[in-house]
Amino acid sequence: MKHTTVVIIGGGATGIGILRDLSMRGVKAVLLEQGGIASGASSRFHGLLHSGGRYAVKDNEAARECIEENMILRRIGRECVEESEGFFVLSQQDDPAYEKPWVEACAKAGIKTEPVDVKEALRLEPNLDPGIKAVYRVPDSSVDGFRLVWHNAMSARRYGGEMLTHHEVFAIDQEGGKVKGVRARNLVTGEEVCISCDVVVNAAGSWAAKVVELVGLEVGVQPDRGTLVAFNHRFTSRVINRLHMSSDGDIFVPHGSITILGTTSFHADRPDAHEAPTEDVLKLLDIGEVLIPNLRSYRILRAFAGTRPLYVAKGSAAGRAASRGFHISDHSEEGLDGMFSIFGGKFTTYRLMAEKLCDLVCEKLGVHAECRTAVEPLIADPSPAMMEKAAKYFPVHSVPLVANRLGDAFPIVVEKAAAMKSNPLLCECEMVTRAEIEYVASDPSSHSMTDVRLRTRLGMGTCQGTYCSLRTIGALTECRVPFPLSPADNLRDFLQERWKGLRPALWGLQAREMELGRAVYAATLNIDGARDEQKN
Amino acid sequence: MKRRINPDKCVACSTCVVQCPVAEVTSKFLGPRMLGPASERFRMLNAGEDDSLSYCANCKNCDISCPQGVEVSNINMLARAEYCRENRPSFRDWILAHGELEAKLVSYFPSFLVNFGMANPISKQILDMVGVSKKADLPKFASKQFPAMFKEYKQPENLTKRVVFYPGCFIKAYAPQTGMDLVWLLNKAGYKVEYPEVFCCCGTPLYTNGFEADARKNAVKNLEELAAWRKAGIPVLSLCPSCQLMFKSEIPAFFPDLAENMESTALDDAMEFILGCINRGELDISEADTSPLDIIYHAPCHLRAQGIGFPGLDILRLLPGVHAVNADAGCCGISGSYGFKKEKYDIGMAIGSKLFDTIKDSGIRQVATECGTCKVQIIHGTGNPCDHPLTILRRRLDKKTTK
Incomplete structure (x- = not known):
């Protein structure tokens, strides 16, 4: 006990x-x-660090909480927050009458809004629809949940x-x-x-x-399913919101190497309703096209869903109307x-x-200690000397990403890489090297390649695991990282989990990618067959 | 202005990595896919640049091999230009990029003095110190450069058809005779050749060495002149595959605003044009020398990247007595000025070794290729004679017609 x-x-x-x-x-x-x-849900949302603008009109108190916490997280969680900004854009389809009360509500909640000339906004975000009517700048940001x-x-x-x-x-x-x-x-x-x-x-x-x-x-508590779509690259440099009463598919969040479009809102009958249906994806694209007309020409990496734990007091509204x-x-x-x-x-x-x-x-x-979570940073910034040392063993442009991902463990992984004969990139799409993967896989909280993926972004880029998964399982088997599953089962689970997100949006360029992955693993390596063979 | 190429088409199949001659011989280069479409996703979030980018030779084998049509090398070159806007390229790169200006300066001095000045051990040591490999054989300046040679040359009167010649820097400064061979052949086919001196360097060495603004200035000047000849309906011919590629596909990729209003920014390939002259009966080759001649032909990467076949090889194969084989041994390793750079000389030679061996093993002495710097590299790597296919064509025709 x-x-x-x-x-x-x-x-x-x-x-x-x-x-x-x-x-x-x-x-x-x-x-x-x-x-x-x-x-x-903490890893199954759009990754928007709210300025509060989205809630200002409907729930001013929640909006005020957002802007205060937003500013705190920028300070204590620098490694997790991209210091970008957000635009609220009045599209051709939005009611101009919403603009004035929105600006006033933001002011009331303490959210700084600044009108941006439409021409200037289009220069900054050339993929926006040229017909937009008004643009405001707000302190939105993106956060890696x-x-x-x-x-x-x-x-x-x-x-x-x-x-x-x-x-x-x-x-x-x-x-x-x-x-x-x-x-x-x-x-x-x-x-x-x-x-x-x-x-x-x-x-x-x-x-x-x-x-x-x-x-x-x-x-x-009422679970409420939200579907999101991840695109292969950043086509906006800042968070883009529709300037209207918050609704489905009206937020674009650029996030590291990708862009996320969200979100839908559907009543879910269970908390792990994580399947993203194709209808949701199509609906999101229809709505998203209003702001980004070329949206359908961009490659979808995958679709995913999470459930919001909405608080529903007895007899009150659910879904988007809920508090x-x-x-x-x-x-x-x-x-x-x-x-x-x-x-x-x-x-x-x-x-x-x-x-x-x-x-x-x-x-x-009966404890009287004060809360200090708002003043102390989550992790200490890596020293410039450590960053310089890392540049010798990691691709130079990946060093800040690796440092941010690893937090406290960064110096340990740099030393590990320095001691290795070479530190090859196992995941090229998200720039993850062998040293990082070996370290994270050896952490007691890692039980599978999927756990490694979550902390490193292994397999979360363009190829969705096609190249890195085989390399990784090879490396981990070679250095004898003890996972409960056999290498073949680990690989199969990892790929199936990746493919799960590909299926709801399986067309265009991503279908080509999927076919390549399927040819490599299902046909050439007979991944399912290998598992069955071991069972016998 | 930042220009980005949408990296979405890349399926990460790594075909380009397998076909990349640089990645094959050195681990200093992270490879075309990694530095191209993969890194492009991170450039969009300003993640910085890996030094490895400077190892891309812009040979275009990635673009040639990509089954999805990704402009890998252009992604790399745009990224390099962007990097060089903040980080000034070295003095060495300035020298290698601005060959046209240097050629102009040395044209005022006797070439033997200039070449001695450059080729003696002391100068080589100095060049080596700024980063030009002393092991490299730099091309030698011609005793008379193309503009002067052309001015002195009397074209036959009564030629009714007209073409324009865009010689490019290599022919202008180092191989003017190749240009004159073309003029001679075109005259023979009934064309009067114009050479407008306003045409300047196509910009390839400028852009690949990080001098984007200079390259743009040249593109503006060149396209203006090209458009004028276009309007007059007179073809503008080039002998250099790299110049052709710059006009045809790199100018539209690097400076889309300049290309916007032109249906095509491409020069005409002089080899295709001459082949046409032969096929139309304008250039008679029936009187050509028929003595047996074995030739091994090297297709420059920048010619292969254009996807127009090998008109130079086709011409050689039309000649009676000539037996021409395609070496088909990949890149020669020079890539313009890449193989002259101190840190890249060994890489260039390692890349070229397959071609050198193929040539040596073939037992054939005479090598032919269209590209000026490929020629320099082939002679350096094999000791064999190497000529432009048109020079060989003229030699075979001139013996009977002028003697």
């Missing part, structure tokens, strides 16, 4: 944010996550925070109306772990309702002391959500 003070359920932005906050306040905490870190969660985790680890991934909670024990501990199963090994604790925090996002079901309670604000339940009001649930909200405000929740937890525990 393991003992800690707080058990957090859910390894998304909110849960990891809470782990970091509590650890920094000196409260012992263990986090349990059923999948990998940030495998839910997965990386931000990881950097929070690194910071939490530094303060003693503990995480167990691929652990599914199956019981919450209570005694005399008070939580006593949590029992979970390691989904990789099948082992069970018991952790005794004083407080349980349910930060399971779309799964929050399932967690409270374990103690026979209910919470108003984007967050909600905290102290279940002692329902007779279970020491249990809290947090849900709703947005990625942009994860830190604030964590702070508010930790305030309540600390009050309960």
Whole structure:
């Protein structure tokens, strides 16, 4: 039996944010996550760091939270935020009457808007429709959700925070109306772990309702599916929003090497409704074309979907009309002391959500330490000397990307690369070298090539795994990284996961790519056959 | 102005990597796919540039081999131009880029003095210090450059048809006789040749060495002159595959605004034109020398990149007594001024070794190729004589007609 003070359920932005906050306040905490870190909505959204402009008219309070947190994250999460900006564009189809109240609402929420001459806007963003009517500049930005969660985790680890991934909670024990501990199963090994604790925090996002079901309670969380489309290259240099009441398919977010178009909003019947249907993709393209007329000529890399954990108070609206604000339940009001649930909200405000929740937890525990998550950067900037050293072992133009991806681990990987005979690029599309892949694969939280992919972007570029997956599994087998699956199964799972995202948008240039991948793996390497052979 | 080529067409098949002569011999070059379409996705987020980009020879074998039609080399050249806007190219690159200006300067001095000045061990050491390999054989300036030679030459009267000749820098400064061979052949076919001196360097060495603004100035001047002749309905002929490629496909890629209003910016290939003259009966080759002659032909990369076949080889094969084989051994390794650079000399020689061996193994002495710097490299690598196919054509015709 393991003992800690707080058990957090859910390894998304909110849960990891809470782990970091509590650890920094000196409260012992263990986090349990059923999948990998940030495998839910925190890595399945458009990656927009909201200025709040999108919510200004409808929910001014949420908009104010966004702009405040936006400014904080630019400071503490520099490695995860691209310091770009956003345009709100009034298209030919949008109602000009929305413009004035929007500008006023932004001012009220503290969001700086600046009108941009249409001609100048078209010079800056030549792919925009030349017929647009008005443009405003706002402090939108893009954020790498997965990386931000990881950097929070690194910071939490530094303060003693503990995480167990691929652990599914199956019981919450209570005694005399008070939580006593949590029992979970390691989904990789099948082992069970018991952790005794004083407080349980349910930060399971779309799964929050399932967690409270374990103690026979209910919470108003409604999973809402959002489909997104990732394009092969950046065709805008800044975030582009439609200047209208927020709706489907009206945001373009340039993101590292790609552009993401989002999002749809559909009621989902389960929290892991991660299938992106072709109808959603076509709908997004139809709407996206209003702002970017050449949209259909750009290559779609893949489509993916996530579920927003929308907070729906009893009897109120769902879907896009539901509140984007967050909600905290102290279940002692329902007779279970020491249990809290947090849900709703947005990625942009994860830190604030964590702070508010930790305030309540600390009050309960009698801890008086102040929240410092807004002042301390998640990771320390790499030293110029280390950057210079890295340039000897990595392609020069990949060094800032590698440093940002790796965070705390950057110096370790640079030293590893320096000690290697050579450090070839295993993934050319996203510029990932062997040293980085070997290091991440050896991290205790990595159990598969997919885990490696999430942290390195391996296989997330143009070829969607066609070249890098074979090279990677070869390298990892050679250096004996112990994964639970056989190399052939690992490769098959990895490719199937990649192909899953290709199928809903399987036309044009990406269909050619897919055919190449299929020819290499299904025909030449007989990847499925190899697995069956091993079974026999 | 930043110009970007949409990298979406690349399916990462790596055919270009297999066909890239540079990637084959050195790991200093990350390869065409990596520096082309793959890195282009990161250039869009201003991720910086890897030094490896300078190792692209712009030989175009990536473009030739790409099954998806990606302009790999143009992506690289645009990126290099952008990089050089912020980072000034070296003095050495300035020298290699501005050959036209240097040729003009040396034309005021006797060529033996100039060539001695350049080829003696002390000058070679100095050039080596600024980065021009002392192991390289730089081309020698002709005793009389093309403009002077052409001025002195009397074309036959009563020629009714007219063509324009765009000689390009190599012929102008180093191989004017090749240009005069063309003039002689065209006269024989009934064409009077015009040589407008306003035509200047096509810009290839300028652009590939990072002097985009200079290349643009030249393109403006050249296209203006070309358009005037176009309007008059008079073909403008070139003998140099690299100049042709610059006009035909690189100017529209590098300076799309300049090409916008022209139906085509291409020069006419003089070899295709002469082949046409033969086929139309304007140039009679029935009287040609018939003594047996074995020739091994090297197709320059920039000719292959144009996808117009090998008209030079076709001409040689029409000549009685001539047996011409295609070496088909890839790039010679020089790529304009690439193989002269100190850090690239060995790479160039390693690339060319396959061609050199093919030539040596064939047992054939006479080599033919259209490109001036390929010729320099082939002579350097094999010691064999190497000539332009038109020079060989003239030799075979001139013996009977003028003697």
